[in-house]
Amino acid sequence: MVYVYLKNLKKSWLTGIVPPLVIIGFVGTIAIGWPSMQELILQRLETMDNPIMKAILGDLGLSGLGATWEAALFMYAGGTMNILLLFVAIFIPARLLSTEIDKNTFDIMLSLPIPRWRYLLEKFSVYLTYSLIIPISMVGIMLGSTALLGETLTTSLVLNYALGFFILQFTLGTISLLCATIFLDSNKSLAAAGIVIGGQYFLDSMGGMLAGIGNFEALSLFNYFSLGAIQQAGMLPIGEVVIVVSIGVLALISALTIFHKREFAF
Amino acid sequence: MTENISETVLQVSNLTKIYGREIRLGDLITFGQQVRGTYNVSFQVKKGEIFGFLGPNGAGKTTTMRVILDYLKPKTGSVEIFNFDHRNDRVEIRKRIGYVPGDMALFEDFTGEELIKYFGRFRPIDQEFLQELKTLFRVKLHKKIKSLSKGNRQQAGLIAVMASKPSLLILDEPTSGLDPLMTANFHKILKKLQNEGVTIFLSSHDLAEVQSICDRVGIIRNGEMILIEAVDALKAKFLQNVLVQFLDDVAPSEEDFKQLTSVLSVERIKSHTYKLKIGEDVTQVLKFLSNYNIKRFTCEDADLEEIFLQYY
Numbered sequence: 001m002v003y004v005y006l007k008n009l010k011k012s013w014l015t016g017i018v019p020p021l022v023i024i025g026f027v028g029t030i031a032i033g034w035p036s037m038q039e040l041i042l043q044r045l046e047t048m049d050n051p052i053m054k055a056i057l058g059d060l061g062l063s064g065l066g067a068t069w070e071a072a073l074f075m076y077a078g079g080t081m082n083i084l085l086l087f088v089a090i091f092i093p094a095r096l097l098s099t100e101i102d103k104n105t106f107d108i109m110l111s112l113p114i115p116r117w118r119y120l121l122e123k124f125s126v127y128l129t130y131s132l133i134i135p136i137s138m139v140g141i142m143l144g145s146t147a148l149l150g151e152t153l154t155t156s157l158v159l160n161y162a163l164g165f166f167i168l169q170f171t172l173g174t175i176s177l178l179c180a181t182i183f184l185d186s187n188k189s190l191a192a193a194g195i196v197i198g199g200q201y202f203l204d205s206m207g208g209m210l211a212g213i214g215n216f217e218a219l220s221l222f223n224y225f226s227l228g229a230i231q232q233a234g235m236l237p238i239g240e241v242v243i244v245v246s247i248g249v250l251a252l253i254s255a256l257t258i259f260h261k262r263e264f265a266f
Numbered sequence: 267m268t269e270n271i272s273e274t275v276l277q278v279s280n281l282t283k284i285y286g287r288e289i290r291l292g293d294l295i296t297f298g299q300q301v302r303g304t305y306n307v308s309f310q311v312k313k314g315e316i317f318g319f320l321g322p323n324g325a326g327k328t329t330t331m332r333v334i335l336d337y338l339k340p341k342t343g344s345v346e347i348f349n350f351d352h353r354n355d356r357v358e359i360r361k362r363i364g365y366v367p368g369d370m371a372l373f374e375d376f377t378g379e380e381l382i383k384y385f386g387r388f389r390p391i392d393q394e395f396l397q398e399l400k401t402l403f404r405v406k407l408h409k410k411i412k413s414l415s416k417g418n419r420q421q422a423g424l425i426a427v428m429a430s431k432p433s434l435l436i437l438d439e440p441t442s443g444l445d446p447l448m449t450a451n452f453h454k455i456l457k458k459l460q461n462e463g464v465t466i467f468l469s470s471h472d473l474a475e476v477q478s479i480c481d482r483v484g485i486i487r488n489g490e491m492i493l494i495e496a497v498d499a500l501k502a503k504f505l506q507n508v509l510v511q512f513l514d515d516v517a518p519s520e521e522d523f524k525q526l527t528s529v530l531s532v533e534r535i536k537s538h539t540y541k542l543k544i545g546e547d548v549t550q551v552l553k554f555l556s557n558y559n560i561k562r563f564t565c566e567d568a569d570l571e572e573i574f575l576q577y578y
Contacts, residue, residue, distance in 0.1 A: 001387065003384065003387045003388065007373075007384065011375060103371055103374070104367075104369070104371030105371050105372065105373055107337070107365075107367045107370075107371075108365070108367060108370065108371070108372070108423075110335070110337060111335060111360060111363070111364075111365035111367075112360060112385070112388045112389075113357050113358075113360035113361040113388050113389065114357065114360075114388060115356070115357055116356070263337060263338045263339045264332075264337045264338070265285065265337075265338055
């Protein structure tokens with residue numbers, strides 16, 4: 001049985017439900033304010049279609065959506081999701097081990113008859129479980145608010161966007177987890193994950209402004225599964241899925257192997 | 267003691283652990299620093315034995331325990347527990363052992379009962395023994411761990427680890443924080459477990475504790491195992507305290523005693539009374555004393571603390 005998973009699932013529920021609540025609250029607020037804010041938001045959308053705004057707010061891929069409820073929804077919800085993705089992926093997996101180490105409960109956990117790789121995998125699965133709630137909540141609140149407002153929303157676009165978000169959460173989470181298994185120490189793990197993941201976010205955000213110099217955006221995982229790419233392909237681009245999932249699996253296997261073999265000299 | 271005493275449960279062979287890395291460029295330039303944790307430590311613990319592991323702070327006790335548990339990698343040497351290799355068969359070994367670390371930290375949001383239940387999911391609980399432990403320790407297990415005092419947390423942890431009645435208990439300062447009554451109860455439990463064939467590897471600073479419950483003791487100093495001996499044999503072999511009071515003025519001087527090779531120290535208490543610490547060769551002292559008229563003579567084994575201090 002997955003006792004480590006269940007224990008940590010119960011323990012981390014508060015941390016786990018905050019990001020979905022942020023999304024629900026944010027989209028809910030937009031929906032409530034939509035009738036009165038419509039004009040303002042539509043004006044905002046038109047000013048968005050330039051590299052500087054894209055650099056500030058990230059890739060929103062709105063060109064094909066026009067000034068609609070759907071575009072506004074993806075602009076605000078999508079931007080918020082990216083920020084959430086950044087913080088959740090850095091702060092939670094990078095501290096999966098150090099929290100146990102800091103509380104001195106790591107020694108006793110390691111003495112229990114469970115393979116180390118499985119212990120780590122179960123802990124990481126808790127992160128994945130709560131990560132799954134974020135896109136599910138997003139899909140729910142987006143579809144629900146659209147129905148209530150009587151607006152239109154392309155369901156397949158929302159579902160693919162949510163799936164892409166989850167895949168990115170997995171991969172960025174495994175990179176953060178790899179940092180945790182290498183450094184063990186809370187500050188070092190967070191710093192390393194912050195540099196690697198935050199750096200990618202920065203590249204993705206600034207990539208549009210630096211397009212003349214080089215294709216920096218391509219180096220960032222945040223650049224994958226953009227709304228524009230999903231619209232164009234009508235689904236998640238398979239090539240992107242293969243790349244992102246491969247990076248994630250590789251990082252996860254590396255993290256599990258390092259954790260299984262390393263010594264704990266603290 | 268159990269019948270099958272000869273079976274080796276824990277075998278540590280030539281264990282050397284070096285901390286840190288050192289890179290030398292010629293004779294003059296060195297990067298990093300290496301610190302020796304343990305050097306060539308070897309010992310074995312047999313089934314049903316209580317083995318005391320003694321040493322001052324920084325001697326290498328915790329390093330040895332952490333290597334045994336495969337938290338640390340040794341530079342050389344091997345560890346076998348129940349004939350399993352400690353690196354390759356971690357899970358099989360952990361099914362059979364219970365480990366109580368020094369300053370045991372537990373999951374603070376759990377109650378004592380939840381903690382026992384959680385540990386029981388990994389190693390099945392002996393319900394009858396659990397009831398016995400609960401009766402002896404009397405800790406309020408319905409309370410959250412974070413609301414318990416240090417001693418009560420230690421008790422809750424001991425119950426959780428021991429409730430499965432593991433075949434080998436590895437205990438690092440297990441009675442720290444326990445009051446004398448609970449310590450005595452804990453010793454009773456250890457003796458009971460020993461009688462049922464459980465092997466106990468006990469690291470402790472409390473020499474009285476080691477003396478009262480351990481069968482054998484290993485002393486580690488500066489990372490090297492300097493002595494392994496049965497507690498009784500150690501006491502008899504190494505040090506005896508002799509008090510001798512002479513009848514008349516014809517008594518030997520301190521210098522006369524110091525001529526005897528078996529006399530380790532001599533202290534004049536009164537004009538005709540001496541306190542001697544003598545080593546293995548009691549006959550030499552008795553022959554010497556037979557030349558004098560003696561009013562009183564007492565001889566007793568030194569306690570473990572005195573023996574321990576001989577090494578430091």
